[in-house]
Amino acid sequence: xxxxxxxxxxxxxxxxxxxxxxxxxxxxxATTMFWYRQFPKQSLMLMATxxxxxxxxxxxxxxxxxxxINHASLxxxxxxxxxxxxxDSSFYICSANAGGHRGNEQFFGPGTRLTVL
Amino acid sequence: xQTVTQSQPEMSVQEAETVTLSCxxxxxESDYYLFWYKQPPSxxxxxxxxxxxxxxxxxxxxxxSVNFQKAAKSFSLKISDSQLGDAxxxxxxxxxxxxxxxxxxxxxxxx
Numbered sequence: 119x120x121x122x123x124x125x126x127x128x129x130x131x132x133x134x135x136x137x138x139x140x141x142x143x144x145x146x147x148a149t150t151m152f153w154y155r156q157f158p159k160q161s162l163m164l165m166a167t168x169x170x171x172x173x174x175x176x177x178x179x180x181x182x183x184x185x186x187i188n189h190a191s192l193x194x195x196x197x198x199x200x201x202x203x204x205x206d207s208s209f210y211i212c213s214a215n216a217g218g219h220r221g222n223e224q225f226f227g228p229g230t231r232l233t234v235l
Numbered sequence: 236x237q238t239v240t241q242s243q244p245e246m247s248v249q250e251a252e253t254v255t256l257s258c259x260x261x262x263x264e265s266d267y268y269l270f271w272y273k274q275p276p277s278x279x280x281x282x283x284x285x286x287x288x289x290x291x292x293x294x295x296x297x298x299x300s301v302n303f304q305k306a307a308k309s310f311s312l313k314i315s316d317s318q319l320g321d322a323x324x325x326x327x328x329x330x331x332x333x334x335x336x337x338x339x340x341x342x343x344x345x346x
Contacts, residue, residue, distance in 0.1 A: 152334070161326060161336045162280075209278060213334075223270075224334055226280035 124227035141212030148214035241337035264331030
């Protein structure tokens with residue numbers, strides 16, 4: 119159990135376009151989802167925390183108008199990279215909090231590789 | 236604020252041998268959790284082991300065990316009987332009010 123999926127797994131887009139990445143908890147309800155960014159050979163950096171039905175909380179230095187997060191249901195959160203530029207190329211990973219006795223454990227999606235040309 | 240430090244960018248171990256990955260952390264939270272995650276080349280994050288800070292007993296999961304020294308804020312991972320499939324990037328992480336990762340340690344396993 120506790121499977122998280124992401125779609126797409128990789129995407130290539132032109133500079134100036136917007137890209138939407140979906141994160142789904144497949145077999146549990148996730149009141150909280152998290153979005154991370156990872157550059158090659160580096161660690162995961164938390165971008166924002168997404169709570170169902172409310173606005174996302176962004177980490178310092180993350181542009182909320184550029185990285186739009188929507189958590190419309192207990193099983194789906196989306197990250198939209200607006201007006202993408204080559205420097206936005208990265209690996210984006212989502213995770214979901216299962217709650218309950220494992221409330222602090224996060225289950226990670228497989229990641230989405232974004233390449234902006 | 237939370238910080239996690241992994242001072243070993245890379246480690247190597249011979250197959251079937253034991254290796255220890257180091258991690259130190261700092262947190263102002265009184266209730267927190269510590270984790271070791273494995274990230275293989277597929278980049279899927281896999282939970283290796285977790286430790287509740289209020290528990291004195293070191294966590295163990297098969298060949299993986301931790302040495303949790305709360306006063307020293309140290310949380311090292313020991314991998315016994317290393318296997319080729321253990322080769323990956325390993326991240327230490329702490330959770331107080333959010334999950335904070337260390338820089339990672341690349342583990343290479345030699346056959």
